[in-house]
Amino acid sequence: MPLSRIAVGMPGEASHPEALRAALAEFISMLIFVFAGQAHAFALIVAVSVGANISGGHVNPAVTFGALVGGHITLLRGILYWIAQLLGSVAACLLLKFATGGMETAAFSLSEGVSSSHAVVFEIVMTFGLVYTVYATAIDPKKGNLGTIAPITIGLIVGANILVGGAFEGASMNPAVSFGPAVVSWTWTNHWVYWLGPFIGAALAAIVYDTIFIGENNHEQLPTTADY
Amino acid sequence: MPLSRIAVGMPGEASHPEALRAALAEFISMLIFVFAGQAHAFALIVAVSVGANISGGHVNPAVTFGALVGGHITLLRGILYWIAQLLGSVAACLLLKFATGGMETAAFSLSEGVSSSHAVVFEIVMTFGLVYTVYATAIDPKKGNLGTIAPITIGLIVGANILVGGAFEGASMNPAVSFGPAVVSWTWTNHWVYWLGPFIGAALAAIVYDTIFIGENNHEQLPTTADY
Amino acid sequence: MPLSRIAVGMPGEASHPEALRAALAEFISMLIFVFAGQAHAFALIVAVSVGANISGGHVNPAVTFGALVGGHITLLRGILYWIAQLLGSVAACLLLKFATGGMETAAFSLSEGVSSSHAVVFEIVMTFGLVYTVYATAIDPKKGNLGTIAPITIGLIVGANILVGGAFEGASMNPAVSFGPAVVSWTWTNHWVYWLGPFIGAALAAIVYDTIFIGENNHEQLPTTADY
Amino acid sequence: MPLSRIAVGMPGEASHPEALRAALAEFISMLIFVFAGQAHAFALIVAVSVGANISGGHVNPAVTFGALVGGHITLLRGILYWIAQLLGSVAACLLLKFATGGMETAAFSLSEGVSSSHAVVFEIVMTFGLVYTVYATAIDPKKGNLGTIAPITIGLIVGANILVGGAFEGASMNPAVSFGPAVVSWTWTNHWVYWLGPFIGAALAAIVYDTIFIGENNHEQLPTTADY
Numbered sequence: 001m002p003l004s005r006i007a008v009g010m011p012g013e014a015s016h017p018e019a020l021r022a023a024l025a026e027f028i029s030m031l032i033f034v035f036a037g038q039a040h041a042f043a044l045i046v047a048v049s050v051g052a053n054i055s056g057g058h059v060n061p062a063v064t065f066g067a068l069v070g071g072h073i074t075l076l077r078g079i080l081y082w083i084a085q086l087l088g089s090v091a092a093c094l095l096l097k098f099a100t101g102g103m104e105t106a107a108f109s110l111s112e113g114v115s116s117s118h119a120v121v122f123e124i125v126m127t128f129g130l131v132y133t134v135y136a137t138a139i140d141p142k143k144g145n146l147g148t149i150a151p152i153t154i155g156l157i158v159g160a161n162i163l164v165g166g167a168f169e170g171a172s173m174n175p176a177v178s179f180g181p182a183v184v185s186w187t188w189t190n191h192w193v194y195w196l197g198p199f200i201g202a203a204l205a206a207i208v209y210d211t212i213f214i215g216e217n218n219h220e221q222l223p224t225t226a227d228y
Numbered sequence: 229m230p231l232s233r234i235a236v237g238m239p240g241e242a243s244h245p246e247a248l249r250a251a252l253a254e255f256i257s258m259l260i261f262v263f264a265g266q267a268h269a270f271a272l273i274v275a276v277s278v279g280a281n282i283s284g285g286h287v288n289p290a291v292t293f294g295a296l297v298g299g300h301i302t303l304l305r306g307i308l309y310w311i312a313q314l315l316g317s318v319a320a321c322l323l324l325k326f327a328t329g330g331m332e333t334a335a336f337s338l339s340e341g342v343s344s345s346h347a348v349v350f351e352i353v354m355t356f357g358l359v360y361t362v363y364a365t366a367i368d369p370k371k372g373n374l375g376t377i378a379p380i381t382i383g384l385i386v387g388a389n390i391l392v393g394g395a396f397e398g399a400s401m402n403p404a405v406s407f408g409p410a411v412v413s414w415t416w417t418n419h420w421v422y423w424l425g426p427f428i429g430a431a432l433a434a435i436v437y438d439t440i441f442i443g444e445n446n447h448e449q450l451p452t453t454a455d456y
Numbered sequence: 457m458p459l460s461r462i463a464v465g466m467p468g469e470a471s472h473p474e475a476l477r478a479a480l481a482e483f484i485s486m487l488i489f490v491f492a493g494q495a496h497a498f499a500l501i502v503a504v505s506v507g508a509n510i511s512g513g514h515v516n517p518a519v520t521f522g523a524l525v526g527g528h529i530t531l532l533r534g535i536l537y538w539i540a541q542l543l544g545s546v547a548a549c550l551l552l553k554f555a556t557g558g559m560e561t562a563a564f565s566l567s568e569g570v571s572s573s574h575a576v577v578f579e580i581v582m583t584f585g586l587v588y589t590v591y592a593t594a595i596d597p598k599k600g601n602l603g604t605i606a607p608i609t610i611g612l613i614v615g616a617n618i619l620v621g622g623a624f625e626g627a628s629m630n631p632a633v634s635f636g637p638a639v640v641s642w643t644w645t646n647h648w649v650y651w652l653g654p655f656i657g658a659a660l661a662a663i664v665y666d667t668i669f670i671g672e673n674n675h676e677q678l679p680t681t682a683d684y
Numbered sequence: 685m686p687l688s689r690i691a692v693g694m695p696g697e698a699s700h701p702e703a704l705r706a707a708l709a710e711f712i713s714m715l716i717f718v719f720a721g722q723a724h725a726f727a728l729i730v731a732v733s734v735g736a737n738i739s740g741g742h743v744n745p746a747v748t749f750g751a752l753v754g755g756h757i758t759l760l761r762g763i764l765y766w767i768a769q770l771l772g773s774v775a776a777c778l779l780l781k782f783a784t785g786g787m788e789t790a791a792f793s794l795s796e797g798v799s800s801s802h803a804v805v806f807e808i809v810m811t812f813g814l815v816y817t818v819y820a821t822a823i824d825p826k827k828g829n830l831g832t833i834a835p836i837t838i839g840l841i842v843g844a845n846i847l848v849g850g851a852f853e854g855a856s857m858n859p860a861v862s863f864g865p866a867v868v869s870w871t872w873t874n875h876w877v878y879w880l881g882p883f884i885g886a887a888l889a890a891i892v893y894d895t896i897f898i899g900e901n902n903h904e905q906l907p908t909t910a911d912y
Contacts, residue, residue, distance in 0.1 A: 021896060028892070032813040036844035041270070042725070043844040046813075049830055049837040050820035054897055099805040100852060101798065114329065121327040129260040129274075136278035145376040146277055148604070148829040151837065153277040153379065160264035160271040168328060208256070212249060213282055269498070342557065349555040357488040357502075364506035373604040374505055376832070381505040381607065388492035388499040396556060436484070440477055441510055497726070570785065577783040585716040585730075592734035601832040602733055609733040609835065616720035616727040624784060664712070668705055669738055 005071025005210075014076040022055035022077070023084040029059045030088030034180055035096060037105075041159025048151035057138075057151065060174040061085050062198035066131040069206040070214075072139055082176075089180030097184060107187035108170035108178045108194055116193050119169035123197020124204070126161040127173045131205035133157045140214060173198055233299025233438075241304045250283035250305070251312040257287045258316025262408055263324060265333075269387025276379035285366075285379065288402040289313050290426035294359040297434040298442075300367055310404075317408030325412060335415035336398035336406045336422055344421050347397035351425020352432070354389040355401045359433035361385045368442060401426055461527025461666075470532045478511035478533070479540040485515045486544030490636055491552055493561075497615025504607035513594075513607065516630040517541050518654035522587040525662040526670075528595055538632075545636030553640060563643035564626035564634045564650055572649050575625035579653020580660070582617040583629045587661035589613045596670060629654055689755025689894075698760040706739035706761070707768040713743045714772025718864055719780060721789075725843025732835035741822075741835065744858040745769050746882035750815040753890040754898075756823055766860075773864030781868060791871035792854035792862045792878055800877050803853035807881020808888070810845040811857045815889035817841045824898060857882055 013019055033047035044059065051057035056073070058064045064081045067073040073081075093105050110119050137143055137150035146153075158173060165171035172178045178194035181187075241247055261275035272287065279285035284301070286292045292309045295301040301309075321333050338347050365371055365378035374381075386401060393399035400406045406422035409415075469475055489503035500515065507513035512529070514520045520537045523529040529537075549561050566575050593599055593606035602609075614629060621627035628634045634650035637643075697703055717731035728743065735741035740757070742748045748765045751757040757765075777789050794803050821827055821834035830837075842857060849855035856862045862878035865871075 024896060028816065032816065032841070035809055036813060036841065036848050042840040042847075046817055046837050046841040046844065049833070050817050052830055053820070053824065053826050053828060095805070095809055096848075099802050099809065099849075101802050118327050118329050121323070125263055125323055125327065129264060132256060132260065133274055133278050136281070140281065142281050144281060146280055146379075148376050148832050149277065149380065151830075152833065153274050156270040157260070157264065157274040160274065163270075164264050164324075165327075212252060346555050346557050349551070353491055353551055353555065357492060360484060360488065361502055361506050364509070368509065370509050372509060374508055374607075376604050377505070377608065381502050384498040385488070385492065385502040388502065391498075392492050392552070393555075440480060574783050574785050577779070581719055581779055581783065585720060588712060588716065589730055589734050592737070596737065598737050600737060602736055602835075604832050605733065605836065609730050612726040613716070613720065613730040616730065619726075620720050620780075621783075668708060 006068060007071060007074045009074030009076035011076075013074060014080055019077050019080055023080040025051045025054035026058060026081050027084040027088040027091075029055070029057065030085045030176060031092045031095075033059055034089045034092035034105075034177060037092070037177065040162055041155045043155075044158050045151050045155030048154050052138075052151060055081065059085065059176075060130075060198075061176050062127050062174060062202040063131060063134055065199050066134065066202035066206040067139065069203045070135070070139070070210040085176040086179050089176040090183050091180075093180040093184040104185045105181040107181040107185050107189075107191075108172050109187075110169045110190055110193070111167060114168050116190050119190070119193045120197040120200075122165045122169055122171070123173060123193060124201040126165055126171060127198040127201030128205045129161060129201075130154070130157050130173050131202040132209055135205060135209035136213070140209070169193070173201075175199075234296060235299060235302045237302030237304035239304075241302060247305050247308055251308040253279045253282035254286060254309050255312040255316040255319075257283070257285065258313045258404060259320045259323075261287055262317045262320035262333075262405060265320070265405065268390055269383045271383075272386050273379050273383030276382050280366075280379060283309065287313065287404075288358075288426075289404050289423075290355050290402060290430040291359060291362055293427050294362065294430035294434040295367065297431045298363070298367070298438040313404040314407050317404040318411050319408075321408040321412040332413045333409040335409040335413045335417075335419075336400050337415075338397045338418055338421070339395060342396050344418050347418070347421045348425040348428075350393045350397055350399070351401060351421060352429040354393055354399060355426040355429030356433045357389060357429075358382070358385050358401050359430040360437055363433060363437035364441070368437070397421070401429075403427075462524060463527060463530045465530030465532035467532075469530060470536055475533050475536055479536040481507045481510035482514060482537050483540040483544040483547075485511070485513065486541045486632060487548045487551075489515055490545045490548035490561075490633060493548070493633065496618055497611045499611075500614050501607050501611030504610050508594075508607060511537065515541065515632075516586075516654075517632050518583050518630060518658040519587060519590055521655050522590065522658035522662040523595065525659050526591070526595070526666040541632040542635050545632040546639050547636075549636040549640040560641045561637040563637040563641050563645075563647075564628050565643075566625045566646055566649070567623060570624050572646050575646070575649045576653040576656075578621045578625055578627070579629060579649060580657040582621055582627060583654040583657030584661045585617060585657075586610070586613050586629050587658040588665055591661060591665035592669070596665070625649070629657075631655075690752060691755060691758045693758030693760035695760075697758060698764055703761050703764055707764040709735045709738035710742060710765050711768040711772040711775075713739070713741065714769045714860060715776045715779075717743055718773045718776035718789075718861060721776070721861065724846055725839045727839075728842050729835050729839030732838050736822075736835060739765065743769065743860075744814075744882075745860050746811050746858060746886040747815060747818055749883050750818065750886035750890040751823065753887050754819070754823070754894040769860040770863050773860040774867050775864075777864040777868040788869045789865040791865040791869045791873075791875075792856050793871075794853045794874055794877070795851060798852050800874050803874070803877045804881040804884075806849045806853055806855070807857060807877060808885040810849055810855060811882040811885030812889045813845060813885075814838070814841050814857050815886040816893055819889060819893035820897075824893070853877070857885075859883075 029047040029051035033043050036043040047059040048057040061082050068078045137146045137153050162171040172194045175195045257275040257279035261271050264271040275287040276285040289310050296306045365374045365381050390399040400422045403423045485503040485507035489499050492499040503515045504513040517538050524534045593602045618627040628650045631651045713731040713735035717727050720727040731743045732741040745766050752762045821830045846855040856878045859879045
């Protein structure tokens with residue numbers, strides 16, 4: 001059962017230089033991503049790439065949650081990542097507002113006639129696809145050569161999903177990407193949709209992939225006291 | 229003669245956990261692919277990538293047929309894959325219908341003035357190109373570094389073919405991609421075109437590539453009783 | 457001096473099974489490429505990939521000429537490639553005409569107000585860029601990891617050049633791509649432009665790259681009697 | 685402190701054949717890039733690839749400046765690169781003007797209502813993203829497999845940034861790309877923006893990445909007398 005793999009981590013971990021460096025990498029990756037975010041697929045390929053060797057290149061609180069559910073990151077480090085990701089998104093939106101002389105990035109919203117429950121289903125299925133892709137190409141120890149093009153596949157599944165879901169509810173798959181514009185424009189209508197959907201989809205993908213395709217026996221256990 | 233290489237497989241094989249896992253991987257890859265399927269090339273790159281290390285990343289009954297003709301997969305495993313692929317496509321169309329509040333994915337159809345025989349020729353040539361690409365970049369033991377970008381090339385040949393054939397007959401090259409929308413919208417006009425064309429094209433590519441470019445002597449024979 | 461490197465090859469070479477297989481690979485790659493040729497960049501990435509390990513993935517008489525000038529292919533094998541490339545392009549155009557029920561691929565032509573000398577300059581500079589890219593990412597022994605993405609870079613330089621030169625004179629950079637439509641539509645106006653420009657550009661790139669960046673001493677000499 | 689890493693280099697270095705070859709590679713890469721420059725992202729992927737193994741594939745004075753600030757290139761070599769890059773851009777614009785029969789590439793300019801200070805902020809943030817990406821995927825010794833797709837990520841961050849900043853101030857991130865059209869059209873209004881912004885952004889990215897993510901101890905010191 002993957003949920004038993006969730007590791008809290010040691011109290012000192014969150015102030016460990018390596019963990020702080022990784023969180024900073026998430027902050028910068030997210031900033032670059034959201035600033036250039038009108039081209040999600042391309043920008044995400046870059047953001048995942050530049051963070052890959054330092055923080056794992058999550059650049060998405062839902063991906064961090066998926067890694068947490070599968071036991072590939074501790075809770076303390078996950079919280080650091082979440083804070084860094086949200087700050088990075090807000091910083092990018094503020095920079096965009098300043099550079100454009102006041103234009104605001106529009107917050108994510110549901111199109112007319114789309115109910116919040118439909119939007120949640122969209123976010124669940126699309127984020128399932130995204131986190132399943134992260135597991136198959138970046139986390140799975142059997143990934144082999146696929147790891148080389150992992151940032152490309154991760155960017156492309158987001159790009160492909162946006163072409164489907166974008167017209168209905170924005171197709172976020174990423175709470176931080178929704179959070180920045182919501183803060184700067186202070187628009188919180190249906191904002192919960194962009195947290196609930198991605199987190200459910202990410203957890204489902206983590207549980208399915210970790211249980212069935214990685215398996216118990218060949219899973220590299222995270223020591224509960226690891227200086228990870 | 230490649231056809232003599234077709235292996236049926238052992239009766240127990242189809243219920244072997246590894247075979248079932250591979251079929252599940254085909255199901256999920258197909259679901260992700262068809263759900264995000266308005267961007268075929270990008271979504272297929274992802275779908276091939278996420279399945280590559282578990283099932284071979286066919287995500288297409290015609291590719292599975294091509295692998296069968298060349299003796300790279302047993303018939304029993306092929307049937308499992310076909311079932312999983314068709315179910316994955318139907319599941320994606322149902323999810324799309326639910327998430328969009330009732331919109332149906334349009335079934336593939338021939339444009340006005342395009343006869344079914346012309347459409348079959350299109351599907352044959354395009355699927356020949358696709359399966360030839362699969363052989364050259366993913367199956368051929370001489371593939372080398374090309375294997376790293378195989379999912380990208382496989383996605384791009386489909387994308388390029390759609391730009392040519394899409395306006396005439398939809399450019400499926402993939403019976404499962406045509407099957408899901410046909411079931412959900414219950415539209416079966418000319419549906420046989422999207423099975424006959426791809427299967428002929430796939431078989432031709434498998435026979436040509438396997439006979440001429442892989443060859444008899446350096447072909448890794450599939451033991452007829454292999455626990456493949 | 458690179459021109460001294462041009463090797464004629466042994467008389468028996470052109471009928472050697474390996475050379476014929478390579479020529480067939482060029483034929484099929486070219487057929488797939490031109491059939492899907494409305495998306496040049498994407499289709500070329502595929503065509504180069506599927507031929508890379510068998511024939512070198514030239515899929516372009518100008519690239520074959522560039523390889524000949526640098527001594528990386530013998531003249532006899534080059535002639536085989538040229539024949540296969542031209543036949544592949546004609547076959548693709550005929551298949552397209554049949555599948556579409558009679559539509560012809562338009563021959564390359566100069567836009568109004570573009571003189572043939574301007575078009576030749578365009579073809580020279582663009583093909584120089586293409587063949588320089590082939591040398592840097594696929595032929596240079598120092599290429600290293602870049603070889604993995606060579607088909608992508610080769611496809612993209614063609615795609616980028618088409619965006620510049622396409623509106624002026626079609627941006628062929630490839631005599632075979634121009635030859636197929638010219639045969640099927642029997643339109644030969646300015647056809648020489650699409651041979652002269654690419655061959656000059658290819659020769660320039662081969663001489664510059666081979667002399668300056670590969671160099672004399674670390675150049676793997678092609679034995680004049682090699683069973684290449 | 686990274687600034688202390690700036691190395692001047694030996695007087696003889698700038699006339700060393702290897703340094704001149706590298707500068708020529710920068711010239712040709714820039715020429716190919718700017719000639720095909722209407723498709724920045726694709727053309728830059730190619731330009732970085734073809735220069736990667738010879739000069740490092742900077743193709744951008746700001747990237748060269750970023751490498752200089754981090755101590756990865758000497759000042760003398762940097763000056764050679766800058767000259768080659770500027771000449772390559774001018775040569776490409778002259779070739780374009782000749783090939784098109786007199787059309788000039790438009791110089792970069794600010795859109796109406798965009799102040800020069802806003803444009804500088806845009807250039808700083810976008811070039812920060814670009815040079816950070818260069819460091820993470822191409823310079824960092826920990827880059828691993830990411831180095832294989834480095835030219836792709838570097839091209840995509842430029843492409844993504846252009847989608848954001850292009851409408852406001854052209855989104856250059858590259859003084860040489862702005863310099864060529866400025867010379868040929870002799871338009872120098874706000875030209876300083878495209879030097880100041882990119883150089884500040886590049887220096888910031890170099891200092892952040894080099895100090896925090898590469899670090900002092902595992903930094904390969906450039907010997908001050910190296911025949912680099």
